Amino acid sequence: MPAPIRLKDHEVDTRLIRGRLLVGAVAVILLTLLLVSRMYYLQVVQFEHHSTLAENNRIHVQSLPPTRGMIYDRNGVVVADNRASFSLTLTRERAGDWETVLDSIIEVLELDADSRELFEKRIRQGRRPFEPVPVMFELTEEQIARVAVNQFRLPGVEVAASLVRYYPQKEHFAHSVGYVGRINEGELKKLDAVNYSGTHHIGKTGIERFYEDELHGQVGYEEVETNARGRVLRVLKRVEPISGEDIYLTLDIALQEAAEAALDGRRGAIVAIEPNTGEVLAMVSQPSFDPNPFVTGISFKAYGELRDSLDQPLFNRVLRGLYPPGSTIKPMVAIAGLDAGVITPSTRVFDPGFYQLPNNKHKYRNWNRYGDGWVDLDLALARSNDTYFYDLAHKLGIDRLHDYMSRFGFGQRVSLDMFEETAGLMPSRDWKRNRYRQSWYPGETLILGIGQGYMQTTPLQLAQSTALMASRGKWIRPHLARSVGGVQPVDTDPPADIVLRDQKAWEPARLGMEHVLHGARGTARKVGDAAAYRIAGKSGTAQVVAIKQGERYNREKTQERHRDHALFIAYAPAEKPQIAVAVMVENGESGSGVAAPVAKQVLDAWLLDEEGLLKSQYRPADSVLPVGVKR
Template sequence: MRRHSPIKDHLSERRTFASRTLLAFAVVVLLMGALAARMVYLQVFEHDRYATISDRNRVQLEPIAPTRGLIYDRNGRLLADNRPTHNLSIVRERTDDIDATIAELAQLVPVTERDIAGFHKRLRERRRPYEPVVLRFRMSEAEIARVAVNFHRLPGVQIDADLTRYYPYASSLVHALGYVGRINERELERVDQQNYSATHHIGKLGVEKFYEDRLHGKVGLQKVETDARGQILRVLEREDPQPGQDIRLHLDIELQLAAEQALGEQRGAVVALDPRTGGILALVSHPGYDPNLFVTGISGRDYRALQQSEDLPLFNRAIRGRYPPASTIKMMVGLAAIDSGTVSPAYTISDPGWYQLTEGGRYYRDWKRWGHGKVNLKTAIAESCDTYFYDIGHRMGVDPMSDYLGRFGFGRVTSLDLPEANGAILPSKEWKRRVRGRPWYTGDSLNLSIGQGFMVATPLQLATATMVIANRGRWVNPRMLQRVIDEPEFELPVPERKQLADVQLKRDGYWDHIITAMEEVMHGEHGTARRSGQGADYRIAGKTGTAQVVGIKQDEEYDAEALAERLRDHGLFVGFAPSRDPQIVVAVVVENGGGGSSAAAPVARELFDFYMLRQKDVQLADQG
C-alpha cells in the first residue's frame, strides 16, 4: 500500500524563515556597526595620524641650502665668489630604472664614465629619501633645453639651480684661502647634520676650512605639494635660509700678485706681515694649483698629475715647508748672547775663516774662506760672519739659544687661523734625547748658532720672528682675518697655547743695536744684501741666509754647477721697512736658488718697493 506524506506545516516554515532572517539581519547590523565603529575610530580617534601620513605622500619637507659667505681682501677685492650654475640630477625614488634613465640622458647630453661613477658614489652617500643626486655639473643652456623638452619621458630627472664656489685668482691664492669640496661622511659626522642637510660642499683647507661655521650659514626649509609622480605643484610654506657671513682678510691681493710675479718660476715661498696687527698681507707658495678643479670633484688623472709632480704643487711651502733658517736667525742668537750676559755688544773676535773647538780638531768654516778679520756683533750680522756665531754659540751653549729662539715663536704654531700650519723643530737637549736618543754635543750648538743642524723653520715662522724684532719685542699673532663684515665687534680669540709673552730684554738699547746691524745688511758698505738695498729712498732692515741642502766635506768647496739643481742651496731673506717705523715684514725662501743675497733679497726688495711706493701714492692722494 502507498503511504501518503503528512500535510505541509506552513507555520513552522514561516517561523524558521523568520528566525533565519532575523539572524541574517543581526549579522548585517553587527557588521555595519563594526564598520561604522571602525570609520569613527579612523576618522575621529586616528584622524591626526592618517592625516599626517596622507600629507607625507602629498607634502614634502625640503631643506634649502644657505648661500656661502664671500671672502674679500683688505681693500674690498673679491677673492672667493659664488657663481650660479645648473646641475642635472636624478631622484632615485621617482624613477623605476636608474641605469635606463642614465642611458637615455646620455643620448641627449654628454655623460662620461667619470660622471656615472661619481653619481653612484654620491647615491651611496645620500643622506635622505627624495634627495636629488647630481649626475652632471655645470650644464650649458643648450643642454638644459634638450633635457627640459624630454621631461615627460624622464621621470625623476630634474635641473637644479645652484651656486658654486669660484676662485677668480685660481692658483695665486689657493695656499692662502684653501678651497671647498664635496662633503664626505667623515666630515658630515663632525657637523650639525640638520644644518648641512642640503649642503654638498664644505671647506677643505685654509681659511675656507677654519671659518666654515661663519661662511656656511643656516639651512632653510620649505613645504611643497607634489603629485603622484613626485613633481612639485606648489610651495605651501617657506623658511628662508640665513646666508653665511662675509669676511674680510688682511690679505692684499695686489701685493700677493706682486710677490708671485717677483718669485717668478722659482720654487719657494713668500710671507708678508703687517707688524702693527699681525695681519698676513701676502702668503705665496709656488707652484700652486687651480682650486676650482676641486670644487665639483677633480678627475683621478688630474689629481695623480698633481700628486706625482716633483715640484709638489699641493704642498703649502709657506706654512708647512721646513727649511734650515740659516743666517736669518743670527739676530735672535746675538740677542740671546748679549741679553744673557754671555758676551757684551762690544765683544770682538778675529776671524781667520774658520773655528775650532780643540786644537787640531774639526774646522767649522765660515762662508768667506779667508775670514772677516776683526768682527763684533754688528759687523757679524751685516757681513753674516759664521765664525763669530760659532764662538758665541760655544760660549753660550744650547740652553740660552733654544730659550730665546722659543720666545720668538720658533718650534710652535703661533698663527691663529691657518689650520695646516706646521710647528717645525726647535732643538734642545731634551728634544735630541727624546727624538734621537743621543746627548747634545758642543758641535750641535755651533750648528744651531748659524741656523743649521737639527733646526728647521717655516717661512711663516721666519716672518713672525722678524716681526717681533720690528716691534721691539711686542708680540702679535699672525692672522688672516681682518673682520667679519656684519659683525665689526668680533675679535679673533688667541688660544692660551698660542699666547706668548712680549720679549723683554734687560736693556731696550739692544733692539737698536740689532736693528742697526740689519740696516747695515742692506745699506752698509759690506752688507750681504747691499745690492738689493741700493737706490731705496727708505731704510730697510734685513738679513740674508743660505741653507745647505747637502753636506760638503771639510776639504771640498761648494760648487753649485757641479750639483744637481735640486741639491743646491736654498736662498733666504727676512726684513722689514721702513726700519724705524715698520709697516711691512717680509720673509722669502727660494728653493735651490743659491745665496740669499742673490736669490731671495731681490724678491723682497720688489715687494718693499711695491708696498712703500703705493703707500706713498695713497698719502699724496689723501693730501691732495
C-alpha cells in the same frame, strides 16, 4: 548469515550538525570582532598617526640652503664669489634603477666614461634619504634642452638652479683663501644634519675651512604640496635661510701679484706682514693652482697631474713647508746673547775661517773659508759670519738657545686663523732624547746657532720672527681675516711679548740688520744701495743635501733640486717699520743674490708710489738711538 543492516540515527546526526554550526558561528563572530577591533584601532586609536603619514605623502619639508658669505681682499676686491649655475641632480629613491639612469644621462649628454665614473662616485657618497644629489654642474643651454626633451627616460633627474662658489682671482689666493668641495662621508657624520641639509659643499682648506661656521650661515625650509610624482604644486610655508657672514681679508691683491711677479716662476714662498697689526699683506706659495675645478669636482686626470707634479703646486709652502732657516735667525740669536749677558755689542771673536771646540780637532767652517779676522757683533751680522755665531751658540748652550728661539715663535704655530699651519721644529735636549734616545752634543749647538741641523721652520715663522724684530718683541699673531661679519677677530690667548732685561739690547741687532744692506761689507749691499729707503734684513742659505767635512759646495756637480735654498728676511723702513717680509726661493742658492732682490721688489710695491718715491705715510720722523749706537 548475512550482517544486519545499520539504520541511520537522525538524532546523532542532528547533534553533530548543530555542534559544527555552533563552532562555525563562534569562529565567524570572533573573526568579525577581531576585524572590527582592528578597524577601530587603525581608524580611531591611530587616526592621527595615519593621517600624518597620509599628509606626508602630499606635504614635504624642503631645506633651503643659505647663501655662502663672500670673501674680499682688504680693498674690497672679490676673491670668493657665488655664481649662478644650473646643475643636474638625481634622487635615488625616485630614480629606481639609478645606475641605468646614469647610463641614460651619459648617452643623452654624450659624455665620456670618466664622467660616468665621477657621477657614480657622487651618488654613492653619504647622503640623506630623498635628497637630490648634484651629479653635474654648470650645464649649458644645449644640455638643459637635451635633458628636457628626454625627461621621460630620466626618472628622478632634474635641472636645478643654484649658487656655486667661484674664485675670480684663480691661483692668486689658492693657498690662503683655499676652496670648498663636496661634503664627504666622514664630514657628513660630524656636521649638524639639520643646518647642512640641502648643502653639498664645505670649506676644505684655507680661510674657507677655518671660518666655515661663519661663512655657511643658517639653513631655512619650506613646506610644499606635491603630487604623486613628487612635483611641487604649491608652497604652504617658508622660512628664509640666513646668509653667511662676509669676510674681508688683510691681503692686498696688488701686493700679492707683485710678490708673485718677483718670484718670476721660481718655486718658493713669500710672506709679508704689517708688524704693528699682525695683518698678512701677501702670502704666496709658488707654483699655485686654480681652485675652481675642486668646487664642482675635478677630473681624475687633472687631479693626478697636480698631485704627481714634481713642483707640488698643491703644497702650501708658506704654512707646511719646513726648511732650515740658515743665517736668517742670526739676529734672534744675537738678541739671545745680548739679553743673556754672554756678549756685548763690542764683543770680538777672531775668525780664521773656521771654529773649533776646545779639545776637538773638528773644524766648523765659516762660509768665507779665508776668514774675516777680528769680528764684532755688527760686522758678524753684516757679513753673516758663521764663526762668531758658532762661538755665541756655544756660550749660550742649547737650553738657553732653545728658550730664546721659542720666544720668537720657532717650533710652534704662530698664526691666528691658518688651519693648515705646521709647528716646525725647535730642537732641545729632551726632544733628541725622546726622538733618537741620544744625548745632545756640543757640535749640534754650534750648527743650530747658524740655523742648520735639526731646526725646521716655515716661511710664516720667519716672517713673524722678523716682525718681532721690527716691533721690538711686541707679539701679535699673524692673521688673514681683517673682519668677519664686520667684527675684527680677537686673539683670546696671545703669546707673551719678548721683554728683555734691557730693551736697548734690540738696537745693536737691528742696526746690524741694516748694515747687511747699507754697510760697507754687507752681504746684500747691492740691494740696499738701489733702495729709496733704509732696509733692515738678513740673508740665509739652507742646505738641501749635506756636504762632507773638507768638501766645498759645487753647483755644477749638484742637481738643480739638490741645490741650496735661498732665504731673506727684511723689514722697512728701518726707522719706522711698516712691513716685514720673508722670502724663500727653493734651490735658489744665494740668499743675498737671489732672495734679497725678491724681497726688495715686494717692499717697493708696498712702500713706493707710482713715481718711485716713498709714500708720505711711510716717511719716518727722526728717531733717537741709544748712546753709543750709530747709523
